[in-house]
Amino acid sequence: MIGANGCGKTTLAQLIVGRLAPDSGSVTKGLVTALYAQDATEELAGLSDFACDWSPLAQKVRRALAIEDGWLWRYDTPSSGQQKRVQIACALAAASNVLILDKPANHLDALTRVLLIETLRDFSGIGLLISHDRALLDELAVSCLCFEGDGMEIRPGNYSAVREQEMQEHDTSLHAREAARTEYRRLAQEQQRRREEADRSASKRSLDPHDHDSREKIGCAIVSGKDRKAADKVCQLDQRMQGLGKKAEAAVA
Template sequence: MNLTNIGYTYPGAAQPVLSGITLALAPGWCGIVGDNGCGKTTLARVVCGQLAPSEGTLTHGLVCAMCEQDANVAPARLAEFACDYAADAVRLRARLGVQDDWPWRFDELSGGQRKRLQVAVALWERPDLLVMDEPTNHVDAPTRRAIMGALAEFRGIGLLISHDRELLDGLCRRCLFMGPRGAVMRPGTWSEGAAQEERERAEASHARDVARTEAARIRREAERRRQRAEQSASRRSLRGVDPRDHDTREKIGRAVVTGKDGIAGRSRAVAAARLERAERAAEATFVERRYDGSVWMDVRPSARKVLFRAAEGELPLDGGAVSAAGASAGDESAGDVQEDGAASGEAGPVLRMPALTIGNTEHVALVGANGSGKTTLVRHVMERLDPDVPCCYVPQEPTEAERRGALARLGELLPDERGFVLGIVARLNSDPARLLEGGEPSPGELRKLMLALGMLDKPALIVMDEPTNHLDLHSTQALQELLAGFPGALLLVSHDAALLDAATSTRWEVERAGEGDAVLHVR
């Protein structure tokens, strides 16, 4: 499969998201990596024929399939997969832990369960070319290993868009690194390609520093020659020379005739030309910008010492009623509270919880296997927060309405507020110009924007469900620094151990207890 000089510009956008992409793709897995918004998913859609390129050509007669990064998107052939009990389909279900009833209740599944189902259907289709867009978003460590094993058996052309270093290194033997200056294919694993990219960046930075130093030296030399030339011009002038000083007038005339006194002027012209070349060289040396750095936030911890409180009790995992002990302190009129811990209707699986609190400066990590009830518990916390506790909530998968709302709010902000929001987006390693140009934000960019907009409300509590999903590696590091330094309270749901270790101090761990039940432990 060949792509030649591919470019793509979204309608209404000022700049193309893809430009000059030329590739030859062969069987095996090729990683596609780069910062949020650089065009990875757009390139995948062009390759699969979902988008027609604005320029360039691509040639292939291949059957393509794409596993979407959005876990809310049900696969197109989900019903066919659900009805297939041939050996391949049964083996895929077993390998990825997909239960037979999952396709029929897709909307009820957790993000990790949906992702497993998406991956299973994509592999079941057995395409010539398979695009996996963030296949390990939402999933826990055992599921990640299962997905890696299943993808390793694929024998067609595979494109893996991911920020999962372990997955990239385990599957890919070449990676396309996408950035502001285009795309570069590097052989080897992601780690090998990233090391080469960093060496190139260091060399470019050194070359730029050398060019700037040389330009400064030439600039100083040019200034000295300019002064010398002005002195020579002054000496050549007969103005101020006594008409009776025939000797001086004769020397000046001889210097002008022989051209000796014009050397300084010619040297100045030569120096100016050298300076222009040196400045062009310094400007031409490109070093990719990184928006790393901490974010100063004008936020203070809430005056309330405890923001959330729940007594010991049980939380239904099937959408039922909360037991009597599960209501938050002060919520005496909660209509769905059942006496004696008995839920109305048929008994279903429950999450058994100890007494819980979130202090005004406490950073809490919520961990557990996929489908164990973490997101259900987050919703419970959000529903039980008192209205006077300002909260910034970034969900696991923002809806279309939330996307439109975030972009609309950005457009309505006053200039100072917009500058504050875009400053946070920049420090989270995204180019704010893309949001201002009206381009379609990537899922990673949208989550950064939602967090930045939430900062305007000076939240006492930040709640983020799988915050590193869709984020590139530099953005994850920047987010980690921001959350670790947040002075208020934090509730963080994540499978990213490094993020949790750096940004949280209390751990709520959900463990399965059989019969669909789960138990929450506070560590």
């Protein structure tokens, strides 16, 4: 999930796992979900269960994340990086179908970061990753849920692929806007030329009902609607360009 701060990524994650209730609509639950929250200092609800769990899955997770037994019984003493390892271990050991990670790489030491990426690569369920870390998104994401304005759009590929796609759309829109402006200027010049020609004809002689040529020239001076369509197209493209420009230029902190 990618988007500006405050756009609703964490809120959506909490709705999915049931920590928040929607103001309207409903959330259909059918999968086991686990949330890896930003704050690792709060003691985990499933920590004691994991500490006593020596199943093959729990042991595999302990080895993968290099979890020491003492960390599980004295959760307030390990470093923040070690606490994050315990946090993700509890989520993985719960055999969740959906694992939601909210900024998991924040303040991680180099070792924990490597262990986190390697462990998550082996996760066979559905992973939802909320992060501003470009490298992490490129390593793990196969598609991106982009928060755009009041809506969301799923785009295929990791972060870099999605940004490249948006840049291409930006360039295409730029060319289309310039083409529309060029056409609008051409029509405006043609309109002015026809008006001037009609004015010259009208000034030389009074119109005769049978003078179809002059009548046609003056008629041509009336805007046919093409100018309005071109202007509308320019306005529409300007609005689209404004939105695409912001997305293309936005940098993930």
